[in-house]
Amino acid sequence: MATMVTSTKTITKKTTGGGSKFPGPNGNGSKRNGNEYREPDRDANRYRIGMWVALASIAMMFTALSSAYIVRAGSSNDWQALSMPRLLILSTGLILVSSAAIETARRKLKATLSSEYSRWLLITAALGLAFLVSQFLAWRQLVRQGIYVSSNPHSSFFYLLTATHAVHLFGGLLALSFLWFRSRRPVHTKIETAKRQAGADAVTIYWHFMDALWIYLFLLLFLWR
Amino acid sequence: MSAVHEGVHRHPAPTGFIRKYIFSVDHKVIGIQYIILALAAVLVGMIMSLLMRLNLSWPGTSWKILETLFPTGAPGGVMTPEFYLSLVTMHGTIMVFFVLTTAPQGGFGNYFLPIQIGAEDMAFPVLNMMSFWVTFVGFIVILLAIVIEGNQTAGEWLSFLGPSFVGGSGTVGPIGGWTGYAPLSALGKVAGPGQGAGMNLWIISIAIFCVGSLLGALNFITTLLNMRTKGMSLMRMPLTCWAWFTTAVLALLSFPVLLGGGILLLLDRIAGTSFFIPGGLYVSGLLSGSNPNFPLHTGGSPILWQHLFWFFGHPEVYIAILPGMGATSHILATFARKPVFGYRAMVFAIFAIGLLGFFVWGHHMFISGMSPYSAVAFSILTLSIGVPSAVKTFNWLGTLWGARIRFTTAMLFALGFVSLFVAGGISGLILGQSSLDLAMHDTYIVTGHFHLVMGVASIFGMFAALYFWFPKMFGRYLGEGIGKFHFWVTFIGVYAIFMPMHVMGIAGMPRRYSQFTEYEFLKGLHPLVLFVSVAAIITISVQFLFYFNVIWSLFKGKKAGDNPWEATTLEWNTSSPPPHDNFAGILPTVYRGPYEFAVPGAPNDYMMQTDVGSEEISDNGHNGHKH
Numbered sequence: 075m076a077t078m079v080t081s082t083k084t085i086t087k088k089t090t091g092g093g094s095k096f097p098g099p100n101g102n103g104s105k106r107n108g109n110e111y112r113e114p115d116r117d118a119n120r121y122r123i124g125m126w127v128a129l130a131s132i133a134m135m136f137t138a139l140s141s142a143y144i145v146r147a148g149s150s151n152d153w154q155a156l157s158m159p160r161l162l163i164l165s166t167g168l169i170l171v172s173s174a175a176i177e178t179a180r181r182k183l184k185a186t187l188s189s190e191y192s193r194w195l196l197i198t199a200a201l202g203l204a205f206l207v208s209q210f211l212a213w214r215q216l217v218r219q220g221i222y223v224s225s226n227p228h229s230s231f232f233y234l235l236t237a238t239h240a241v242h243l244f245g246g247l248l249a250l251s252f253l254w255f256r257s258r259r260p261v262h263t264k265i266e267t268a269k270r271q272a273g274a275d276a277v278t279i280y281w282h283f284m285d286a287l288w289i290y291l292f293l294l295l296f297l298w299r
Numbered sequence: 300m301s302a303v304h305e306g307v308h309r310h311p312a313p314t315g316f317i318r319k320y321i322f323s324v325d326h327k328v329i330g331i332q333y334i335i336l337a338l339a340a341v342l343v344g345m346i347m348s349l350l351m352r353l354n355l356s357w358p359g360t361s362w363k364i365l366e367t368l369f370p371t372g373a374p375g376g377v378m379t380p381e382f383y384l385s386l387v388t389m390h391g392t393i394m395v396f397f398v399l400t401t402a403p404q405g406g407f408g409n410y411f412l413p414i415q416i417g418a419e420d421m422a423f424p425v426l427n428m429m430s431f432w433v434t435f436v437g438f439i440v441i442l443l444a445i446v447i448e449g450n451q452t453a454g455e456w457l458s459f460l461g462p463s464f465v466g467g468s469g470t471v472g473p474i475g476g477w478t479g480y481a482p483l484s485a486l487g488k489v490a491g492p493g494q495g496a497g498m499n500l501w502i503i504s505i506a507i508f509c510v511g512s513l514l515g516a517l518n519f520i521t522t523l524l525n526m527r528t529k530g531m532s533l534m535r536m537p538l539t540c541w542a543w544f545t546t547a548v549l550a551l552l553s554f555p556v557l558l559g560g561g562i563l564l565l566l567d568r569i570a571g572t573s574f575f576i577p578g579g580l581y582v583s584g585l586l587s588g589s590n591p592n593f594p595l596h597t598g599g600s601p602i603l604w605q606h607l608f609w610f611f612g613h614p615e616v617y618i619a620i621l622p623g624m625g626a627t628s629h630i631l632a633t634f635a636r637k638p639v640f641g642y643r644a645m646v647f648a649i650f651a652i653g654l655l656g657f658f659v660w661g662h663h664m665f666i667s668g669m670s671p672y673s674a675v676a677f678s679i680l681t682l683s684i685g686v687p688s689a690v691k692t693f694n695w696l697g698t699l700w701g702a703r704i705r706f707t708t709a710m711l712f713a714l715g716f717v718s719l720f721v722a723g724g725i726s727g728l729i730l731g732q733s734s735l736d737l738a739m740h741d742t743y744i745v746t747g748h749f750h751l752v753m754g755v756a757s758i759f760g761m762f763a764a765l766y767f768w769f770p771k772m773f774g775r776y777l778g779e780g781i782g783k784f785h786f787w788v789t790f791i792g793v794y795a796i797f798m799p800m801h802v803m804g805i806a807g808m809p810r811r812y813s814q815f816t817e818y819e820f821l822k823g824l825h826p827l828v829l830f831v832s833v834a835a836i837i838t839i840s841v842q843f844l845f846y847f848n849v850i851w852s853l854f855k856g857k858k859a860g861d862n863p864w865e866a867t868t869l870e871w872n873t874s875s876p877p878p879h880d881n882f883a884g885i886l887p888t889v890y891r892g893p894y895e896f897a898v899p900g901a902p903n904d905y906m907m908q909t910d911v912g913s914e915e916i917s918d919n920g921h922n923g924h925k926h
Contacts, residue, residue, distance in 0.1 A: 119525055120422040120522075120526070123520075123521045123525055124422060124423060124517055124518075127517050127520045127521055130551060131517070131552070131555050134551075134556060135555035135556065135558055135559045136559075137556075138555060138559035138560065138607060138610070139559045141607075142559070142560075142563060142603055142607065145600060145603050145606075146574060146598075146599070146600065149600050149603075150597070150598030150599070150600070151598065152573075152578070152597040153598070223566070223570045223572060224570055224571030227573065227574070227598060227599075230566065230574065234562070234563070238562070
């Protein structure tokens with residue numbers, strides 16, 4: 075059949091997931107064809123793809139802010155580096171552990187240990203919340219020292235980058251609670267199972283990304299000054 | 300089997316009015332909502348351009364309606380320069396964001412991308428709905444900027460948010476152009492009229508718009524990667540899908556940069572930071588730090604804002620025009636009854652334009668004091684965009700070569716797109732060279748250039764798309780008679796408006812001036828200014844005929860069948876308008892490329908993508924990609 079469309083023949087080999095290289099001969103979209111095509115895994119895969127796409131966009135925003143940071147640090151003489159609030163080390167520890175926790179949750183789900191899965195989701199959420207509290211206390215420390223957003227460019231960027239990261243992490247907490255609510259409902263069908271796994275995978279990817287992003291911002295803020 | 304079946308009907312057809320037409324998750328309804336939003340926004344933008352032309356040609360005239368609506372901005376009905384500048388700003392902002400970004404991508408892309416790849420909806424229907432409504436809120440906020448800056452009573456509405464949210468300076472929104480250049484945009488009320496609440500709302504509106512566009516882009520990319528039907532390989536996709544996909548990638552990577560920059564700008568205005576405000580600034584008779592209204596700022600970089608803005612701003616012009624290129628390729632092939640010439644080259648050209656678009660933002664900043672070496676690099680990269688653009692133009696001409704063209708209105712607009720794209724692109728080769736741009740920057744040649752190439756050409760792409768797909772969307776033709784009249788007047792009209800601007804620019808007429816009568820060296824150009832205004836008034840009035848045509852055709856238009864244009868792609872396989880899940884529960888299977896027209900030996904002169912066909916036909920080797 076592939077000889078029919080001579081020029082696409084070579085191209086279809088390279089495509090992924092797009093469609094069969096040798097489409098069946100049974101005509102104008104028969105019922106059977108249409109249904110066979112929707113495999114549960116492929117249907118659920120959109121959550122993983124969507125997450126990677128979203129992360130590209132988030133990465134782009136932090137790239138823009140980082141380049142602003144670097145330009146602003148290099149182009150002026152009013153830059154006064156903050157001394158690092160000690161609490162940030164605690165924050166860093168918390169978010170690293172939370173990454174391990176969500177990874178555990180994901181694996182428990184894969185091993186079909188449902189109750190373990192929801193427990194580890196809660197642990198992750200608690201660690202994430204603790205991270206946010208720790209960040210907030212670090213802000214309070216700075217405020218007590220009289221360092222505000224407008225005090226100097228480094229403090230402006232410190233508040234801005236930590237706040238933007240915190241907002242994204244808060245989004246991750248919402249996603250975790252959504253997963254947790256869902257995890258208490260039993261799954262019946264293959265597609266529901268696949269969707270649950272894909273959802274857990276997507277949130278895990280996001281959470282790891284937020285973890286790595288924090289490490290990156292931490293290094294940027296306190297090594298590049 | 301039941302589980303699989305569930306995948307096909309992921310959401311049942313809604314029955315209530317609100318779920319069906321307002322908060323709908325159906326990509327087709329959302330697409331139409333985007334188009335309606337754009338049709339409303341373009342009306343506002345168009346009226347603003349009309350007001351600008353009136354002021355340029357007949358400065359000092361008293362317009363009664365302006366006196367009633369904006370007593371502060373137009374005392375006695377005569378426009379102040381500030382009022383004119385705010386018109387420039389809002390015209391640009393509304394047109395670029397809420398027309399050129401929404402209709403081609405959010406509108407037509409939303410409606411037709413899932414159908415053309417054989418999917419029953421977008422990958423994330425709820426995100427899709429949110430994307431529209433977030434964009435809608437952005438539009439409301441920008442309209443609010445007009446009211447709050449324009450009216451003194453309304454100017455106090457948001458004052459509880461802080462002194463920078465006080466408006467009422469009599470302008471129709473902020474002054475700063477659609478680029479909102481710092482430092483004036485970053486200072487607040489001290490910088491003059493329109494720099495209070497109007498500018499804050501402008502930034503907030505753009506930020507909201509960014510979020511909406513990002514949700515949309517995420518959806519487009521995932522849908523295209525994950526939901527193509529059986530047999531729909533990447534190289535069997537219609538060129539429209541390639542264009543929407545590339546546009547989505549551009550939006551995904553460029554809007555976050557604008558969002559980041561917008562947050563920094565807003566912080567400069569409301570939190571007292573100095574990201575973009577340099578030290579020692581002297582504005583409105585005040586020195587930074589000398590007055591409580593103008594606190595001390597040090598060390599910021601206005602150029603940084605330009606970099607962040609244009610890193611978004613240049614891809615944005617491709618976001619506006621790529622969907623038009625896709626639609627044009629699609630429509631040219633259909634009415635030339637020939638395969639698209641060089642399909643693969645077209646795909647790579649779309650990608651090359653998108654990719655290069657990220658490396659040329661510096662050509663907007665040649666006069667910002669950048670190093671001449673950077674300027675040369677940006678120049679070379681800019682001019683190199685001419686190569687994929689020329690490939691596209693050549694292939695469009697190749698598609699038309701020797702064809703027996705069916706001159707429908709959609710085809711006329713598609714041909715108009717090619718014409719305008721070439722005419723506007725040529726001056727890009729002039730402006731892209733830093734040496735020439737130094738002289739011509741901020742003159743009318745720039746205005747003429749970008750209006751032709753990204754403004755009007757994109758609009759022609761949308762017109763072509765609407766005339767082409769209207770029968771599919773509503774089951775009725777969009778009136779062809781009025782349509783052809785609309786085309787010819789608009790086509791001649793836009794050339795009459797924007798061609799003279801090139802001459803004015805070379806003669807040294809600067810952009811964004813509210814009037815030119817005070818300048819001796821520009822007096823000779825006044826007849827040309829008048830000519831442009833008259834052409835603009837005629838062209839704008841014909842657009843109302845278009846609005847009438849749309850409304851009339853919705854109810855009284857000639858009924859259309861499922862495939863009125865004898866086209867080949869999947870949207871013509873389903874009913875007009877398509878059912879809720881697009882293909883009534885049976886996803887189509889694709890057996891061939893998207894543009895198999897003039898197939899020798901076929902019963903018709905074309906083969907649908909779903910046609911199986913026989914071995915002899917394909918052995919003739921006639922297909923969409925080789926000639």
